Amino acid sequence: MKRSLLLLLPPALLLTACATHLQKKENYLREAGFRTVKPTTPEQIAHFQSLRKNHITHETRNGSTLFMLADENKKILLVGTEEQFQRYQELLYIKEVNPDTASAKFTQGLEKAWNQGWGSVLGSLVPQ
Numbered sequence: 001m002k003r004s005l006l007l008l009l010p011p012a013l014l015l016t017a018c019a020t021h022l023q024k025k026e027n028y029l030r031e032a033g034f035r036t037v038k039p040t041t042p043e044q045i046a047h048f049q050s051l052r053k054n055h056i057t058h059e060t061r062n063g064s065t066l067f068m069l070a071d072e073n074k075k076i077l078l079v080g081t082e083e084q085f086q087r088y089q090e091l092l093y094i095k096e097v098n099p100d101t102a103s104a105k106f107t108q109g110l111e112k113a114w115n116q117g118w119g120s121v122l123g124s125l126v127p128q
Helices: 002-032 042-050 082-097 100-123
Strands: 035-037 056-061 064-071 076-080
16 A cells, blocks of 8 residues: 555656646746737637647747747647747746846846945945
């Protein structure tokens, strides 16, 4: 009995991790400006079903490239432009690969404000 439970645990954990990963990916895509589309017409549904599920794919239409993520569970499609996809990649890098980049940018912004005159105002508020 214990052994069968142990055999079921890794797949369950893997499914949870995949769902979390997909949700993060969708959140980053939305933050980058991707829009949500619900396929309604037979053509849209057929196109949705032809896409690789839960992976970002791209297509060229009318000379411009569109990036898409088909969420099979929610039956939605997230669609964005090249610029939005670049923003997604930046967000992914900042938040997942190198989170220190975001705090470094914030610190640089504070330093810039300090050097542009706020230092004298804020510095007078700090007890010596």
